[in-house]
Amino acid sequence: MVANNVVAHVPDLHDFLEGFKILLAPGGVITFEFPHLLKLMQEYQFDTIYHEHFSYISLLVIRRALFNHGLRVFDVEQLPTHGGSLRVYATHEENTTLQENPAVNALCMEEREFGLESLDTYDQFSKSVVNIKCNILQFLIDAHQNGKVVVGYGAPAKGNTLLNYCGVGPELLSFTVDASPHKQNMLLPGTRIPVLAPDAIREKKPDFVLILPWNLKNEIIDTMSYIREWGGKFVTPIPGIEIL
Incomplete structure (x- = not known):
């Protein structure tokens, strides 16, 4: 069974996982793929936090949640998609034919060491996001005051989150393209x-192009x-303003 990029969109995670417990064959395997909370925190990807997502998940959390429904994580892959995602493999707890990959405990340890189980980590993340917001605004204001034209590339959900949070309007970002x-x-x-x-x-020949879907920056830079x-x-805004 495969559930790619759906876990974060589910309003009742436990009900969702219990359904997999019921449907999964005795020797079956489920894979879940979702954006990795650790990468979100490490790289300050706050613009991926928006109403479409009900949760932001770490391996520690999904492992515990699956265990509560009689399911066991036995393997995990780290993927580059969406700024950093996990693909988690799970099976019935009683299925002993699939041994746990050491990568599971290794990544759980990395998440603990980063502080994903500490509220202080999230408080610090919040403060860092405010600083990033200020730096983005300062860049745009400086460009405007120096007669430079800044436009955007892309109209993704993350871009709308970023621009609305920062309070950026057409007076600072003339337009975006998609x-x-x-x-x-x-x-x-x-x-x-x-x-x-x-x-x-x-046609406009702007001085700067702000790449809103920063996870696709290499492709966009090649194209443009x-x-x-x-x-x-x-210019990329995440994890901080960078002029390329």
């Missing part, structure tokens, strides 16, 4: 920043490399 025709000629929710087709960047022709630069 390859999806369904988003073009619309306004971003809350900030009301226009969404245009990618060709608008070639022509901005270097007029001295344009790319």
Whole structure:
């Protein structure tokens, strides 16, 4: 059984997992894939925290939750998707044919050492996020005051979270572009920043392009490399402002 990128969207995690316990064959295996809380915290990916997600999960948490429903984690993989994800393999607790990979305990130890079981870690994360917000705003304000044009690339959910949290409007980010025709000629929710087709960047020749889907930055930089022709630069906001 496979459940990729659904766990974080489930409002009642225990009811969801109990369903797997009921449906799973005696020797069966379930795989769950979800964004990894450890990576979110380590890299300050606060823009991935939005209403679509009900939970942000570590291996420690999913392991404990599955155990409470008679299921056992026996393997885990770390993936680069969504800024860092986990693929967890689980089976019935009584299924002894599948031995636990040492990677499970190793990653649990890493999460504990980082402090995922301590409230102080989350308090510090919150303070760091405020600092990142201030730095993003300072970059945009400085660019505006120096007569520089900053536009965005992409209109992802994480980008809307970032821009609304930082209070960025079209006075600081002239527009953003997106390859999806369904988003073009619309306004971003809350900030009301226009969404245009990618060709608008070639026409406007901005000084900076802020990459909102930062997890795709390499692909976007390759696609939009022509901005270097007029001295344009790319900027990523997470885990902090970086000019590329």
